Amino acid sequence: MNPSLTLTLLLALGLLAQVALKLWLNVRQVRHVADHRHAVPAAYAQTIALADHQKAADYTLAKARLAQWDILLDALLLLGWTLMGGLDVLNQWLLSVMAPGLLQQTALVVAFMLIGGVVGLPLSLMQTFGVEQRFGFNKTTVALWLADLAKGLVLGAVLGLPLLALVLWLMEAGGALWWLWAWGALVFWQLFLMAIAPNVIMPLFNKFTPLQDESLKARVQSLMQRAGFQAKGFFVMDGSRRSAHSNAFFTGFGASKRVVFFDTLLQQLSPAEMEAVLAHELGHFRHRHIVKMMAVSFATTLAGLALLGWLAQQAWFYTGLGVAPSMSASNSALALVLFMLVVPVFAFFLAPLSSWRSRVQEFEADAYAASQTPAADLASALLKLYQDNASTLTPDPLFVKFYYSHPPASDRLARLQPALAAGA
Numbered sequence: 001m002n003p004s005l006t007l008t009l010l011l012a013l014g015l016l017a018q019v020a021l022k023l024w025l026n027v028r029q030v031r032h033v034a035d036h037r038h039a040v041p042a043a044y045a046q047t048i049a050l051a052d053h054q055k056a057a058d059y060t061l062a063k064a065r066l067a068q069w070d071i072l073l074d075a076l077l078l079l080g081w082t083l084m085g086g087l088d089v090l091n092q093w094l095l096s097v098m099a100p101g102l103l104q105q106t107a108l109v110v111a112f113m114l115i116g117g118v119v120g121l122p123l124s125l126m127q128t129f130g131v132e133q134r135f136g137f138n139k140t141t142v143a144l145w146l147a148d149l150a151k152g153l154v155l156g157a158v159l160g161l162p163l164l165a166l167v168l169w170l171m172e173a174g175g176a177l178w179w180l181w182a183w184g185a186l187v188f189w190q191l192f193l194m195a196i197a198p199n200v201i202m203p204l205f206n207k208f209t210p211l212q213d214e215s216l217k218a219r220v221q222s223l224m225q226r227a228g229f230q231a232k233g234f235f236v237m238d239g240s241r242r243s244a245h246s247n248a249f250f251t252g253f254g255a256s257k258r259v260v261f262f263d264t265l266l267q268q269l270s271p272a273e274m275e276a277v278l279a280h281e282l283g284h285f286r287h288r289h290i291v292k293m294m295a296v297s298f299a300t301t302l303a304g305l306a307l308l309g310w311l312a313q314q315a316w317f318y319t320g321l322g323v324a325p326s327m328s329a330s331n332s333a334l335a336l337v338l339f340m341l342v343v344p345v346f347a348f349f350l351a352p353l354s355s356w357r358s359r360v361q362e363f364e365a366d367a368y369a370a371s372q373t374p375a376a377d378l379a380s381a382l383l384k385l386y387q388d389n390a391s392t393l394t395p396d397p398l399f400v401k402f403y404y405s406h407p408p409a410s411d412r413l414a415r416l417q418p419a420l421a422a423g424a
């Protein structure tokens with residue numbers, strides 16, 4: 001069988017398997033949550049009200065219903081771009097209105113991304129103003145949503161376009177090892193973005209005010225000292241402008257390292273619980289999770305680019321995916337777009353691996369928190385967070401394996417049991 005047809009069949013089968021798996025996982029999640037909706041699990045009968053448990057169930061079900069459409073739309077879009085010839089049409093049209101070259105190549109990738117963004121817009125709107133709104137989480141106004149969209153586009157153009165043009169240029173002019181140069185550029189770019197994020201990017205979307213609460217600050221500082229950490233500052237972010245969901249995180253590295261609490265978190269948790277949440281975040285640092293995650297991401301990117309470097313040379317890579325490569329002009333942009341479209345289809349089957357790694361890291365951070373602060377504080381903070389975010393206590397175990405970057409509350413609390421027993 002010729003390689004072009006093999007690739008076509010491989011994509012069709014891969015996509016079919018991926019969509020079937022995703023829909024099946026979704027159905028499992030819906031069934032599991034609906035089956036447990038009638039009663040709070042025995043372990044939480046004393047701490048969680050039935051109304052809250054049912055709200056979490058309904059919220060999970062609403063999200064799953066929307067996810068179904070998302071899965072189908074993604075699959076249709078992929079088919080439309082590739083086997084149904086959408087990308088080929090777009091490329092031919094661009095070539096008919098502009099001269100071949102770097103500008104046309106860049107325009108192709110940008111047009112592809114913009115079209116994808118527009119197609120995904122209705123579902124994103126339904127998510128924010130439908131589901132999130134109905135469950136009382138959405139605080140975004142249409143005006144703020146539009147402003148975010150505009151800022152995101154400008155930011156994407158300012159920060160993303162030069163990188164895209166550079167990569168496309170390297171694909172042309174970088175020789176056989178262009179992918180190595182492109183990788184260097186991507187790594188540098190990623191580090192640069194991380195360095196400017198706290199001071200330049202994030203303030204475009206949110207207000208960061210230094211933590212005012214003196215007693216909390218004293219607590220937090222003494223915890224940091226005990227644990228041997230330094231951070232430039234403690235900030236409160238106005239997360240409540242957009243959503244009632246809450247969070248805390250570290251950002252920046254080196255000298256710009258800082259701790260950020262959502263204002264919503266400050267309202268929900270007691271100072272002791274805040275301290276436990278911060279200790280959890282410190283745990284991520286102590287175990288070098290961020291560095292490890294970046295190392296894995298850089299290694300994956302390198303492998304991906306090397307693969308792309310090879311695929312871009314093969315005529316069947318284009319024809320097998322519904323595109324006629326140009327004989328006279330560059331095909332770099334086509335190769336890049338096809339790669340971005342096709343790789344996720346197969347990468348999804350590896351999702352349990354990365355989700356598992358992430359959940360292991362959460363357990364490690366929890367264990368660290370329990371070693372620095374009373375485990376009871378972390379336990380009650382977790383319960384409050386899961387409850388306030390309407391996270392279901394009864395997710396489908398297989399769904400968890402694929403999608404959950406954080407273990408379900410029940411698993412995290414179960415792991416804390418020994419520490420809780422020792423502290424009691």
Ligand SMILES: [Zn+2]
Pocket residue numbers: 280281284361362365
């Ligand atoms: Zn964590």
